[in-house]
Amino acid sequence: MREQIEILASLQNVDRGIKEKNGAKKALAEEIRKREEELEVKKNEVAQLRAEWAEKDKLRQEREHLLQDEGRKAMDKRMRMSRIKNIRELQALQHEVDHIKQANGQLEEELIGILEDLEARAALLREKDTELKGLEQAWGEGKGELEARVAQIDKEVAETSAFRQTIVAQLNGELIERYELIFSRRGGMAVVAVSGGICQGCFMNIPPQLWNEIMKSERLNLCPSCHRILYYRPTVPSGKQI
Numbered sequence: 322m323r324e325q326i327e328i329l330a331s332l333q334n335v336d337r338g339i340k341e342k343n344g345a346k347k348a349l350a351e352e353i354r355k356r357e358e359e360l361e362v363k364k365n366e367v368a369q370l371r372a373e374w375a376e377k378d379k380l381r382q383e384r385e386h387l388l389q390d391e392g393r394k395a396m397d398k399r400m401r402m403s404r405i406k407n408i409r410e411l412q413a414l415q416h417e418v419d420h421i422k423q424a425n426g427q428l429e430e431e432l433i434g435i436l437e438d439l440e441a442r443a444a445l446l447r448e449k450d451t452e453l454k455g456l457e458q459a460w461g462e463g464k465g466e467l468e469a470r471v472a473q474i475d476k477e478v479a480e481t482s483a484f485r486q487t488i489v490a491q492l493n494g495e496l497i498e499r500y501e502l503i504f505s506r507r508g509g510m511a512v513v514a515v516s517g518g519i520c521q522g523c524f525m526n527i528p529p530q531l532w533n534e535i536m537k538s539e540r541l542n543l544c545p546s547c548h549r550i551l552y553y554r555p556t557v558p559s560g561k562q563i
């Protein structure tokens with residue numbers, strides 16, 4: 322059992338490496354997702370501003386056409402006036418022309434307001450569009466780099482996983498199952514040393530009876546508090562390695 326647990330400890334080292342790499346990959350994927358979302362938000366913002374501008378511009382065109390039509394009507398009426406001799410008819414027409422003129426004055430004022438608004442919207446649109454172009458360019462350069470890092474991690478994990486298989490081949494299947502369960506439940510630490518009578522996983526004292534069992538290492542011993550697999554490592558004076 323001692324040998325099996327030592328192999329298990331080296332499997333754990335490999336698994337911790339894989340876990341760390343997968344964590345880094347997840348962080349990269351999250352960064353890619355966030356950057357793309359940010360870009361999407363900016364795109365939508367620009368599209369929205371563009372649509373609002375276009376709607377306002379349509380209103381401008383409508384008002385301009387109306388102004389032209391009314392202007393033409395006023396001109397026609399004035400031409401008719403030159404051919405009419407009846408004073409009452411003339412007065413009535415003059416009244417109509419005055420009415421159109423007044424309405425057109427208001428239309429012109431409204432148009433000036435619309436044009437000013439359009440100008441402000443166009444300026445904002447240009448500003449946001451420049452921001453979007455900047456983001457797109459930066460992302461065009463940055464995305465490739467992040468994706469290359471993800472691909473590199475995938476390659477490393479694939480290599481490590483192949484190496485892992487050679488270790489797994491040396492272990493008892495039931496032991497691996499047990500180990501994997503503890504590894505996933507205990508934050509990537511399933512096999513821990515007992516040093517100075519203390520579990521190095523949860524730092525609780527190990528009962529003397531269990532301590533003897535661990536030293537003998539005849540069977541699988543689990544920590545009574547954290548349920549990790551325990552193995553014996555003699556306490557050595559600091560500075561020395563075994």
Ligand SMILES: [Zn+2]
Nearest residue numbers: 520523544547
């Ligand atoms: Zn423990």
